[in-house]
Amino acid sequence: MNAIPTRRPISRLLVGFASESGNARALAQRLGADPDLQPHGPQVLPFNDIDVAGLGHGDVLLAISSSFGDGEPPANGERFFESLRQAPALPGLRYAVFGLGDTGYPSFCGFTKALDAALSDRQAQPLLHRVDADLGYEQFFQQWRPVLGQVLDGDVTADQDLRLQVTAYGEDNAFAAGIVERRRLNHSTPAAWHLQLDIAGSGMAYRAGDTLHLVAENDPALLQALASWYGDSSAVDALRDRELRLLSKGVLRELARLGGSDVLKSLLKISQKRELDAYLHGLDLLDVLQDHATPQSVPLARLRELLSPCLPRAYSIASHPRDDQLSLCVREVRYTLRGRERFGTATGSLLHGGDTARVYCRSNPGFHLPEGGNAPLLLVGTGTGIAPLMGLMQELQATGDAREVHLVFGEKHREHDFLYREQLQDWQARGVLASLHTAFSRDAAQKVYVQHVLQQQATQMRDVLARGSHIYLCGNKSHLEGAMREAIDAIGGEGHWDALRGEGRTHCELY
Incomplete structure (x- = not known):
């Protein structure tokens, strides 16, 4: 996106906001009182008080908003957004969007991204690059506000290098955090460990009480054992990203059907829940295959298709944000069963894997x-x-x-x-x-x-x-x-x- 020249007169400067907690409202009021904007006579209004049909040539809309729920507009912006989606072209309108969000939610800044897209689709002209701010929005606001003033005064290149957009991480876009410390906290078994992760450069923000999700790597020894069971080395790569420990009833039913196992079918009856839980305790996919199937009855390609991707494991964060560091306190899962040493999918990856962990944060407001x-x-x-x-x-x-x-x-x-x-x-x-x-x-x-x-x-x-x-x-x-x-x-x-x-x-x- 290129900055649009703004030398033509500004007939109205509207500072619109939509807010649930009050943060967006407070920023809008601060912007409306900014000395640099006073020559333009800014009007600070909730989105729902702005007449979309009345927007036209000479108008500038500075939109500041949070997102509600799964990327929905806050209540005082719903009517405005619905009117905007039904509006015809608005080629004379210029705008800037400052979004407040939380990367802990899947649809980070979902509403303000949709608002930016809706304005652009109606040929409104952006003044600055959209801001996607997380909990540290104050720092972004301090950078954005003076540049906005320069652009409104006609400096069309002021925002050229201003990119204020936090990256939202998730299961398919996890951040590779460095594991900089593994420190055992107890002398008994099972072991408890303090882990220190380096999240520098991630832009990831969290609060005390939030949750870290780990996209773990499967145990190489388990993958090799599955390949040996199949007599096919390609099983290592085929199953590397599949869930091998937390087996759903749907997966078990299909394995019972394919393997023709009446024993497993019986265990899957509602009345046998306790017996099924007792059987599965400590077992993994290989155990179930050995007990109830053969490599011929469950072909490798069918097994990969049947299994879900490896499920993220969640841990409560043991720190407050500082110095680009994040702490965990985890209990190691490690035991021997049926002649095989077993490791928990997550703790095995964290404690015995490489020097990085693929992670993302999720907000847990109930524990703030x-x-x-x-x-x-x-x-x-x-x-x-x-x-x-x-x-x-x-x-x-x-x-x-x-x-x-x-x-x-x-x-x-x-x-x-x-x-x-x-x-x-x-x-x-x-x-x-x-x-x-x-x-x-x-x-x-x-x-x-x-x-x-x-x-x-x-x-x-x-x-x-x-x-x-x-x-x-x-x-x-x-x-x-x-x-x-x-x-x-x-x-x-x-x-x-x-x-x-x-x-x-x-x-x-x-x-």
């Missing part, structure tokens, strides 16, 4: 820190569930938020499994943590879990809950939320957990 206010926080994590809580703590320090924080951490043994011990104890010593409580279940004859510690600290916890605290809970989904519900109800009274949920004060990340 509460906006505004100074309500206390109660953070509860078990095992590697400490990961997002570490990120939240880092964000509090980075933003200077000195709110009261209580952290409860649970694991097996204090001596061997106290993940991030030095950091947590340092935060406690410096008063960053108002309190740090631990539950090491195997250190005493009677097992003690996080819910027991909460009840032991009932007086303190009752006070914290009464002062409007938000609870952040991360750990194993099989029992943790139920245990927390019982503990909070015991402390605050029957139904207290559900009441907190209804008020939006519980934030759960369970896996």
